[in-house]
Amino acid sequence: MASEPTPIPDTADPGPARRVRSDQARTRQALERLLDQGLLATPVAQSGVRDVIERSWRRCVGAEVPIGRHDIPYVADVHDIAPRLHAAAAPVLDRLGDDLGDARVAMFLSDDQGRIIMRRAGESQQLRTLDDSCAAEGFDFSETSIGTNGLGTVARERRPLLVHGSEHYNELLGPLTCAGTPIFEPFTQQLLGTFALACRTDQASPLMTAMATDVGRQIEGNLTAMLGAHERMLIQAFLLATRSERQPVIVVTENTAFGNTAGLVHVTPETHALLWCDLVESGLRAGRHRRVVQLASGRADALVERVEGVGPTGPAFCVRLLDSPRNPERDRTPPSRRARRSGTAPALLHPLADISEQLRTAVGFGEVLAVDGPAGSGKLTAATAALAERTGSPPLLIDLARAECPKSLAETGAIAVVLHHVHDASGEHLRRVRTAIEDASVPVALTVDLDTAHDGVAAVVAALCTTVRLPSLPAMSAEVPRLVTRIVAGLPPGQRDTRFTSDALQALIRWSWPGNLAELRRTVEQLARRRPGRSIGTADLPPRMQQAALRGRGMIETAERDAIITALHRAGGNRTKAAAALGIGRTTLYRKLQEYRIPSGS
Template sequence: MNTSAEPWPTGPAADQQRIRQAKDDLLSNGLLAVRPSAVGVRDVIERSWRRSLGDTVPTRPDEIPYQEIDGHELELGRAAATVFDRLSDHIGEVRVAMFLSDHTGKIIMRRVSEPSQRSVLDNAFAAEGFDFSETSIGTNGLGTVIAERRPLVVRGSEHYNDMLEPITCAGTPVFEPFTGRLVGTFSLACYTVDATPLTYAVAIDVGRQIESNLTAMRGAKERALIQAYLVANQGEHDPVLVVNERVMFANTAGLTYVSSDSHALLWTHLSDAPLERGPQRIGIPLPTAWREAVVERVDGSHESDAAYCVRLLPADHDPPHRAGTVLTGSAIRLPAASLSVTPDVQTQLIDAICSRDCVAIDGGPGTGKFHAASAVYRTFRTHVSPLVIDVSCHRRDDESGWFSAASEALAEDRPVILRHVQDLEPREVNRVKALVQCQDSAGSTATAGDRCAALVMTVDLDAAEEHVQSLVGQLATIVRLPTLREIQQQIPQLVGHILTGLPDGRRETTFSSEALQALIAWSWPGNVAELSRTVEDLACRMPGGVVRLTDLPTRLQHARSRRQLTLMEDAERQAIISALHRSGGNRTEAAQALGIGRTTLYRKMVALRIDA
C-alpha cells in the first residue's frame, strides 16, 4: 500500500494555461499519439488523465450518477462530523470547502459556507450523493485519491472536468482501523488563487483524525457487545445470542441459531421494536419459528452502537405461531413451491380442499396463487394432474371451448384450475356456476381418498368487477394469500426455498445478513414473483458465491433507509413531479421553474423517490 504524499505542486499561475493546453492536446490526439511522460504535467496527473480518457469520461458532463446517502455511510460520517465541526470553527469565513466520500467516490458530506464557491461546486455536481470517482468525473481530489491510494493535490486546470478548473483540491485517503481497508477520502477545496501548502497539510491531518475517531468508535461497539454477552450469560444454560448491526455471536447452547438468516431477522425485528430499559420478555423471529425470549438492550456511545442480548426460553414457553413462520412437525405440509402459503393460510386451504368445496385462492399479482393451487393437487391428487385453464387467454372465437374441456375433466373426476377469474366476462358467469354443479355431482360418487375439491379458482378480487366478486362470494370458499410485505419475516426462508429449486452451482449461493435485511425492508410490489426473479438473477450472476448488499439492485440497496414521507415532503414531491411534467422531463428547466439549483433537484428527486 503506497500512502506517501505527493509533493505540493509548484510553479507560477501562468502554468495553468500550459496545463490546460497539455490536457487539450492529449484529448485531441488520443492516448497513443502522446507517449507517456511527454505530456508535460506531473506523473500522477498524467496517469489520471490517461485513465479518464481511456474510460471515455466527458470533460463537461450533462449529469453524473447520483445515489441517496444510506445507513452504511453513517459510521464514516459520524467519525468525520466532529472533525468537520472543529475545523469549521477554526477556519471561520475562509473560502474553503470540506468533502468526505465513501470508498467508491460518492460524496457523503460537504461543508461550504461561501455562496459563490457553493455555486461553482453545485454547477460541477460537487455535492452530497454525487459520484466523484475517476470513472464518473475524471481527475479530482476525491476519485484520484482513491485510484492512487495516497494523499495528493489536484490544482486548477489539472482537473479533468472543465467545471472544476477554478478549484484546487487537497485530498487524502481514509483507511479502516485494523484491516487497512480504504473506506473513503477527505478533501479540502478552495479557489486556486487561495491555495497554499498549508491546505495540503491540514487535509492530511484531518484524514488521520477521522481514522482515529473510527478506531474509538469500533472500540465502543466491541465493548457494548461484550457487555451484552456478560449480562445475558451469567450462570445460564439456555441459548444466549448477542447481536448488533453487523455482528452476532452466541454461547455453546446458542450456536445452532447463528446464521445470516437469524441475524437478519433478529436485528431487523429488535432494532424496530420499542424496547424499554431492562430485561423484557417478548417473542422473536427465528428462521424456523417464533421463540419466546428475554431481551435486553445494551447501549453503546451512539444509537447505532446498540447491542441486544437475547436469552431463548425453553420451547414450552414459545408463543403461538405468527403469520410468516413455519410450523415444524405438522401432520400435513404443502411443498416448498407454494412459497407464500403460511401456516395460517395452509390450514385454511387444506380445510377448504378436504371439505370438497369449490375454492377461490385470492391475492394480488405475484402472490403465488397458481403455485399454491398446484401444490395442493401435488399433495392430495398425486395420480392425476389438473387441467389448467387461463380464463384471460381463451380464444374469443371459441368461447365455449374452455367450458367444454373443463366439464369433461370434472365429469372424469380430474381436477380443474381456473386462472385469472377476475377477467371473467358477465356472459361467462353461468358457465362457472355450471362447473360448480358438475363438481358437486362428481363429488357425490368420489372415493374417500379422492374427496378433495375438484375445482379451484385463482382470482384477484381487488381487481375484479362486481359480477366476479358476487360469483366468487356465492360459490366458493375464499382463501386469501398475503402479500410478501405482510410476511416479511418469512423472506429469508423463501430465499432458501427459491435457491433449493435452482440448478447445481446456483443453489449453493448464499446471502449475507446485510443483503437479507435489505430484502426484508423492500416493499416488494411484485410480491413472491418479484422476489423469485431477483434471487434467480443474483444466483445466475454469482453462482455459489455470497450475495452482499452491494450486489443487490440499487433500489434494494437503499431499502433499509426508507421511511414514510412527511406531509411537507409529500407536497414538495408533488411540486417537483409537476415541474418535471411541465418541462417535458428537462431537469434544468424544472430546477429553474422551482427556483432551486440543478444539483439540489437531483438530491431531492432521489430523497423523495422520484423516477424521471
C-alpha cells in the first residue's frame, strides 16, 4: 500500500456511510446481548457477526475479560522478549514503512503471548489514537487481557484475520480496524508471534489482510535464513529419514519436535516431553534401535536413531513408528480382561488401567476394598469412584481422623460407605471399625496408608479386605502429561484453555512430587488460575520445579548457568551489562538464556 487508503466518503453519497454505521451498531448490539445473557445466549450470527468473531467473544465472556478501560498488563522492557523474532521482523517492517510513506497505517508485532514488542507509526494524530487505545509496545493484547483483536485472536485462531472496529471486544479498540497474521517457527510450526496492520476504521482497505499475510511470510523467510548450522544439519537428517519412509517419522531435540505428514498428528507438547525425557535418559548409542516409545496417544513400536552433532544442548533422535499407537488404557489392561470386554470401555477409576481393573474387580465381587497408598496418591478418589460406579450413587464418607466409626453401618442409611484414614484408628476405635466392617450389609471401602499404619491396622486390613496399592506419582511419571490434560479439562471456562509447553511438561515429569497427585492437581490449578488461557512454560512453574528442567546437565553446563544468573543479578537484570561482565556478546547471552531456560526475572 503505497499511499493512504481512501476514506469512505460521508458527503458525496451518504447511503454507504449510513449502512456502515448501521452494521457497526448491530454488531455492537449483538455483543451487548451476549454480555447480558452470558454463554447460554443463542448464537448471534443472525446479526451478521462472523463465526470466528463470535467464538472469540464467547471465550472472552467465559474468561470474564473487562469490556471497558482497565489496567492492561504492561511490560516495560520489551526488547529482551523474543529476540529472534524481533531481529527477523525489523528489516521487513523498515522496508514496509518506507513503502507506506505517510499512509496512516500502523504496524504491530507481538510475541506468542500477545505482548506488543514492536510498533511502527509515524503520524502524530494516529499515535495519539493508538496510545489512547493502549496499542503500544509493552501492552498485553492477548484475548484474556483485552479481548478480541488482530493480535491476540490471531494467535488463538492461528490464522490470518481482519477485525473491524465494532468487532473488537473492548470498546478501547472500537475506532480501529486491524488485519493480523500468525508467525510460525520454520519447520516446527511453533507459534512465535503475530503481525498486524491497524488504521482508523473509516480508512480501512480490503487489501490489509493480504498485506499483513505477505509481511508474515517475509518474517518467516528471515527466520529460516537465521537458522544455525546445527539446525540445518538436523533438518538434513530428517529429510534423509523421510525420503524413503512412508511410516510416521518424528525428530526430537530438547527444544524442538517436527515430523513428516504422517507423523504430524503426534507432534504435540505432550508427546515431545514424553519422548525426550525417555530417550535422553535411555543411554542409546549411535545406530538404530528397536524399542517401544511412549506417545501422548499411546505406546508404539519404533526404530529410534540417535543423531549426533546437531547442537550444544545434546543429541537429537529420529523416531520411525512401525505401527499405530496402542491406546494406553487398553495397552495396560490384562489380555484376559480385554477378551471379556465388548462395546465402549468403562471410565477409568485411576490413571493406570490395570489399577482401575483391580478396583472394579474387588467391588464387583462384593469384597471389602482397601485402597492403600502414600498421602496424596488419590486413595479417596479411587475408593469413592469404585463404589459410586457399583451402586450408581455417591457413597457416605466417614473420616476416621475426625469422627468415630458408628457401631453399625446399616444405621447410617447409606447404600455404600467409605471409611477414610483407617490408619489413624487405634485401640477401641479400631475394634469398632472391625466390627462395623464384619457386620456391614452394604458395600464398604477403606483408605489406608499401610506404610505408616501400626500392626493392628495392617492385621485388620489383611484379615477383612482385598487391598489395591496405588503407586506414587513419580512411579508413573509417564502419565504426567495426560494427567495435566485431564486436570485442565475439568477447570472453569477460561482456565481450561490453558496450555503447557513441552519444556514445562518435561520439568513436571522430572519433579519428585512428594505430594503425589494432590500436589500435581494443586500446581496445575494454581498455574491455570494465575495465567488463564495462556501458555505455561518452565519460567512460570514454582521455583523449586524449575530446577528439575536442568536435571541431567553436566557440571560445566550447571556452572555456566549459575554464572549467568549471578551476572544478571549483579547487573540488576540488565542483559547488556551482564553480557559485558561475562565477557560474551549480547547475542550469545540471549542464546544461553534460551538454552538454559533462565527466566527473564533472574
